Amino acid sequence: MRGLAAGAAARLDTFVNEDRIALAVTGLSGAGKTVFITSLVNNLLALGRAAGQGRDTLPRLTAALRGPDGASRLRGVRVLAHDGALPAFDYAGKLASLSADTPAWPAPTRDMARISLAIDVERRGPLARRLAGPRRVRLDILDYPGEWLLDLPLLRHSFAAWSAEALALLRTPPRAAVAAPFLAFLAGLNPAGPADAVAIAQGHALYRAALRGCAAIGLRYLQPGRFLAAPAADDPPFLAFFPLEGRGATAGLLAGRFAAYQRHVRRTFFDTRFRRFDRQVMLVDLLSALHAGRAAFEDTARAVADIARGLREGWGGGLRADGLPLAHHVPSVLLGGRVVPRPIGRVAFVATKADHVPALRRENLRNLLRALAAPAAGGLAGPAVSYHAAAAVLATRDGTARIAGRAAEVVQGVVLGEAQARAFHVGDVPSGLPPDSFWSDSYFTLPVFRPPRIVADGSHGIPHLGLDIILAELIGDRL
């Protein structure tokens, strides 16, 4: 009775004063999720520092936050004390290494981590502002290894369907060459034969090696994502599977493990996060994909389309009685986590690392992303979808250089580990799906530029390109 009353009071406070935005930051590995989150947190904190010390690091968001009298309605931003089971996102550590004298980019993410911000804002109406005081917007952000993302589309498939798809893909170049040992092994395996533990372990190791080989040549559509990590001694036994067509004892055993893996993903990853979010940003490292050749680009396109389709149709987590996928619902705080219909409000697709592209071509990058994602995302019923080309951390400056006697738009940046700035010419960025003539055999990895100078106490924010527009677009309406 008393506990109930106290719970009700806490919920009432949450209901009246707090609005929760669960922001899903999605993207394949290396897309820039961790950097994006670090810069977002840093710039929001710089914006919301105590009176007189804040900096307008996110002009477009500030504009969205202007009250009727022209002053910002923002009252403050702080990182909330951590609660819950997930590990805390090590924001301070990441900022420290980015802003160090010899700066370093964050290491690839190994596990899930969460950070929550409280953004205090004045209410909009004059009456509400006077009577009810400020409002708290709680922004929950999750970081995770990008490889895991492609496990979500996996949830929709049966073992047979997945095997057919995966093997068909594996038999096309350039995968076929990398996966030759595994494909040879498959040719010698009888799916109907008795399950041979040694052969299965060997098949798993070969499949895993094939996936890692594909990753090494820039391919991105690799399932299951967890196979890309180095095999560990404590890998659960159900992890040891590989795609196999046909029926029989071996196939049956593998199908069982596949199903166990699906359950595992659903429980540890999907249920903790992907079921409940109301805003989503999908980061795509389009430039790297473009330069890694046709197969890598098509892989990225496939992944983007798959994720967008998941947004539309759900992840096979089951449909609700009203026929809408679960992903379209977020729990209401008032009902204590029960799922009530509330559509995903907004989705932003972002081509990251746009600081590798001079200003004039950024629009092309954005259009290319739109061409890629729109066919799959276009069917999204509710959410407002926006497309951006942005850099969470601006590491370059626009300039011009003479290339083969002609003046060209370039960006200037210091390659990590070098002592002097160089000009980088990004080449053609098509503004729509590239024609066949675009592709050549050359393979080019994007230079890794040294992060810019960042004031270590966080008072000046992190230089960025267009982060404010993304934020204004994504959460401006809820502030």
Next chain:
Amino acid sequence: MSPDPRPAEPAPLRQQAPLLLEPEAGAPAVIDSGWQPPPLALRRPARTRLGWLAGGLATLLASWAGLAAITFVEDLFQRSPALGWAGVAGFGAGLAMLAVAAAGELRAWRGLARVDRLRRLLAGPDAAMPAMRAAARDWVAAVRPGLPEAEAVLAALDGAETAAALRALLRARVAAPLAQAAGRVGRQAALEGAALVAILPHPALDGVFAGLRGLRVIRQVAALYGLRPGTLASFALARRVVWTAAGTAGMDMLAQTMLDQVMTTVPGVRHLAAAIPGAGVAAVRLYRLAGITASACDPLPPA
């Protein structure tokens, strides 16, 4: 990290290929992208029309009542001087009481504003030192009744050269004793709360009682901090307390550790809590409320 190995002889350059050029002579070692975000002062929004509206209405009402009173007293004088004087005395007394009440409210509002101002100043840079010291002096003077060594602190204020030193001084010699006093208020209320819950005839009354006692805790603690809230200011204060609680400490309100702590600091509560369900919870809430009110009234930024 670098382009694919290019053939030694200059190949015809395809315009579309990405290219990382060699550094030019004198190229800088660090790129300055010209990032210089302008300062952004998060000021409180300016007063709105609502204030004028309320002011206008109040002026109308006051002048109407004043004129009516004058004509009424004139009327009385015309009947008999004695009646007239009686009327003057009555109105005068009424007006005086209103004025006292209004002054009290005004003082309380000013007190709240003073806390806000000092909080802003204390969080600010060293440059504001004189203003900071003056505001601190005001605050210490206001909390003098609850502070045994107020004079010594006032003398020590002049010795503080930097904002950090001033903050440290205020924290150690003003905020700490006040917080202790608030703790005493909380323990007293906790004991009373537990005892009262024990004798209340119906559990549904617990909440009503706890609410009333809670308001008193807020006012007692506020008084300790030099704020003597009137009725209106009490509401503003209660709102602020709720806000502070929700932002900082709301979640541990009922945590087991909290319960244990109160049980050990307020001995009487333990016996009551063991015997009567709910007594412990009421006690914890009141105790906690005192602490939260104290942090809402405390102008020092968190250490």
